[in-house]
Amino acid sequence: MFTKDKNQGGRLRMEDRENETIIGPSVKVEGDFTSDGNVLVQGLVNGSLRTKGNLKVEVGAKIKASVEATNAIIRGQIKGNIAIQESLEIGETAMVEGDIATKIISIAPGAVINGHCLVSPAERAGQDSAEPAAVQKPAGPRERP
Amino acid sequence: MFAYFLDDWTAHKRYAREVDSLDLLLTQHGIIGRRLRLGRLHDLDASARDCAASGIRTFVAVGNDGTASKLLNSLLKIDWRPGEKGRSLALAVLPIGEEQKIASCLGSATIPEAVQTLVGRRTESIDVGKLNNRHYFMTLATFPPKVSLGFLSYTVNLLDDEHQVHICNINAFNLKSDRRYQKSFNPQDGTFEAVVTRRPLAVGWKKLFSKERQAGGYQIESVFPHQKITVLSREKTITVVADAEKQLTAPVEVEIEPRKLLVVVGAGNNL
Numbered sequence: 012m013f014t015k016d017k018n019q020g021g022r023l024r025m026e027d028r029e030n031e032t033i034i035g036p037s038v039k040v041e042g043d044f045t046s047d048g049n050v051l052v053q054g055l056v057n058g059s060l061r062t063k064g065n066l067k068v069e070v071g072a073k074i075k076a077s078v079e080a081t082n083a084i085i086r087g088q089i090k091g092n093i094a095i096q097e098s099l100e101i102g103e104t105a106m107v108e109g110d111i112a113t114k115i116i117s118i119a120p121g122a123v124i125n126g127h128c129l130v131s132p133a134e135r136a137g138q139d140s141a142e143p144a145a146v147q148k149p150a151g152p153r154e155r156p
Numbered sequence: 157m158f159a160y161f162l163d164d165w166t167a168h169k170r171y172a173r174e175v176d177s178l179d180l181l182l183t184q185h186g187i188i189g190r191r192l193r194l195g196r197l198h199d200l201d202a203s204a205r206d207c208a209a210s211g212i213r214t215f216v217a218v219g220n221d222g223t224a225s226k227l228l229n230s231l232l233k234i235d236w237r238p239g240e241k242g243r244s245l246a247l248a249v250l251p252i253g254e255e256q257k258i259a260s261c262l263g264s265a266t267i268p269e270a271v272q273t274l275v276g277r278r279t280e281s282i283d284v285g286k287l288n289n290r291h292y293f294m295t296l297a298t299f300p301p302k303v304s305l306g307f308l309s310y311t312v313n314l315l316d317d318e319h320q321v322h323i324c325n326i327n328a329f330n331l332k333s334d335r336r337y338q339k340s341f342n343p344q345d346g347t348f349e350a351v352v353t354r355r356p357l358a359v360g361w362k363k364l365f366s367k368e369r370q371a372g373g374y375q376i377e378s379v380f381p382h383q384k385i386t387v388l389s390r391e392k393t394i395t396v397v398a399d400a401e402k403q404l405t406a407p408v409e410v411e412i413e414p415r416k417l418l419v420v421v422g423a424g425n426n427l
Binding site for chain 2: 038053
């Protein structure tokens with residue numbers, strides 16, 4: 012689903028032909044959406060969205076749900092926590108309100124993100140999906156007795 | 157050995173030439189078999205059982221999509237499974253008249269093609285759809301606007317009344333050339349696709365030459381591969397086009413039975 016595009020300087024690109032579920036601009040999905048394959052979102056989703064495959068959220072898509080996927084490209088709006096097991100690409104038109112947990116992240120200039128962001132190379136990204144990402148406070152000077 | 161089930165309306169003089177040419181081709185290829193005419197009072201289930209008991213393995217529906225659908229249900233009532241030794245009853249279609257979506261998908265769009273398909277007798281097992289406990293090929297079960305789809309844990313509502321819902325397990329939209337849908341519409345994967353389509357309004361010359369019109373006039377917007385769907389409606393009954401037009405009571409339960417049917421396919425099949 013993801014290939015490196017030579018023309019775009021080696022950026023990740025999703026191939027349209029391998030989409031299995033397409034949530035088009037004319038539909039609204041309500042409830043816990045689960046899928047084993049790749050998902051392309053162009054419409055509205057309320058509830059939760061989980062897939063074992065890859066996720067692509069197009070411009071104009073509005074998701075009010077917690078999102079889980081293996082890889083993802085986000086160019087639409089998401090209100091909810093995002094847990095991506097491998098790589099996450101946030102495009103310049105994306106608006107994310109929620110915490111992000113992933114292994115690899117790339118954020119384009121112009122993207123709007125309101126929330127915590129945890130990028131860890133270990134498997135923790137998938138495990139921490141249910142909980143909001145922890146923010147590590149900078150270590151201050153210790154108080155001396 | 158073959159059994160030919162001719163629909164009652166094929167006796168009309170309008171189809172006489174097609175039936176004659178079919179007879180001639182069958183004789184030339186030496187594949188003549190038992191002929192049965194499906195009259196209104198004809199017990200199709202009993203005839204199918206008799207044919208299976210007498211050793212006939214290929215059941216040929218001579219007519220349109222409706223004829224094939226009738227024969228499909230009678231065949232599936234006989235207790236058999238494809239692939240079992242000595243129990244491989246196959247269904248074929250010989251097209252006469254209009255509405256030939258099933259024949260086209262099986263690579264038997266014309267009478268000569270269909271006869272060649274029968275001679276080759278290459279079989280494939282395909283999934284069969286079930287709407288309210290009756291079997292359909294479901295190449296194109298079309299639901300009217302103002303319906304919503306209920307899946308196991310979520311529902312899909314249409315935001316626009318202009319859109320239509322189709323449930324299909326065969327590529328009836330003639331979209332094989334479109335790379336985006338190459339993985340969808342596989343009649344052997346154990347799932348069917350619920351498809352939301354839009355018919356773009358074409359004005360003037362676009363009416364005749366637009367690409368959408370050539371592809372059946374439908375533009376696919378959403379695709380949901382699944383095994384069980386409930387179609388909900390505000391109306392008590394829904395008019396559904398599934399193999400042929402019929403009225404079903406809402407909600408309509410749609411299921412898929414994987415690899416339930418053995419069909420005879422030709423070289424130009426769309427599976």
